[in-house]
Amino acid sequence: MKLPAIIGVSTLLVLLSAFLLLPAVSVSEEGGTNLMPTESFSRDLAAYRAAATAMLNGLKSSRNSLINPDEWGPPMRMRGFRPKGLSSFNDLTFNDVLVSDTELTVNERLLIYGFATTADPAVTMMPRLLAIQAYSQYGFAGHTTPDLLWSQNASSYSLERLKKEMALVVSPVTGKLIELNHKEFSAGNAYVRVITPDEVKALVAKAPEVDEWWNYSVLSGGTNDPPDSRISLTGKEVLNVKPGKLSGVHQPVIVYIRIYGEKGVLVEGLF
Numbered sequence: 001m002k003l004p005a006i007i008g009v010s011t012l013l014v015l016l017s018a019f020l021l022l023p024a025v026s027v028s029e030e031g032g033t034n035l036m037p038t039e040s041f042s043r044d045l046a047a048y049r050a051a052a053t054a055m056l057n058g059l060k061s062s063r064n065s066l067i068n069p070d071e072w073g074p075p076m077r078m079r080g081f082r083p084k085g086l087s088s089f090n091d092l093t094f095n096d097v098l099v100s101d102t103e104l105t106v107n108e109r110l111l112i113y114g115f116a117t118t119a120d121p122a123v124t125m126m127p128r129l130l131a132i133q134a135y136s137q138y139g140f141a142g143h144t145t146p147d148l149l150w151s152q153n154a155s156s157y158s159l160e161r162l163k164k165e166m167a168l169v170v171s172p173v174t175g176k177l178i179e180l181n182h183k184e185f186s187a188g189n190a191y192v193r194v195i196t197p198d199e200v201k202a203l204v205a206k207a208p209e210v211d212e213w214w215n216y217s218v219l220s221g222g223t224n225d226p227p228d229s230r231i232s233l234t235g236k237e238v239l240n241v242k243p244g245k246l247s248g249v250h251q252p253v254i255v256y257i258r259i260y261g262e263k264g265v266l267v268e269g270l271f
Helices: 009-018 039-056 106-113 126-141 159-168 197-206 209-213
Strands: 190-195 229-231 238-240 254-260 265-270
Touching (some): 039 159, 106 126, 106 265, 126 254, 190 197
Antiparallel strands (some): 190 254, 229 238
């Protein structure tokens, strides 16, 4: 199976446990699952959000180490997949001129290629980190644009862990938490949006190469067992594997990311 150009979704789901972005899931006596947050969880989340907001004041980005992008294969692995011949789709654009690697400022390099010295760059470089967060939050809460202060483990977070997680999403360009809802240029921020199942069908109809780029997509909570079912973007092939606790075939979605530098677009495309 060919993996997506940025990160395999099955791999992505395994990596989610290392991050803070899953909701509380309770198991009923009948063995079913409940994705609605409990009252105590809601209070914990409110306390977490207040603490995280306060901690962001003056917090510096931990994105202080750089990878060599040449070692990560074609540019689309880090800059996003853009269908040829398709300049836009709904509110998403695919034809902006990207700032070249040779023209990136230090802070722009740290924004997209940077990672914390003690962290794994495979999951903490900004495009990958945002993709992980977007997929997880859509799968569990239906967020089409992720909320960076949304967390499962609010009650168990130490201040040190909270600080570590928040520092990863501070933009080196702005010195503040990266904002993900900017459809138009906003220096150091981004636009992140989930392309929903109906949109995926329309997108693939306009650009069939998207289906070749991403052979399979899976959206499942899963457990320690393999995720449940994989379905190609066009639905032409389904692979059934051992179901997890959250079972069933989930229609595929794709994450679109556009990251802005100091004066231009650094990243734009599908992840």
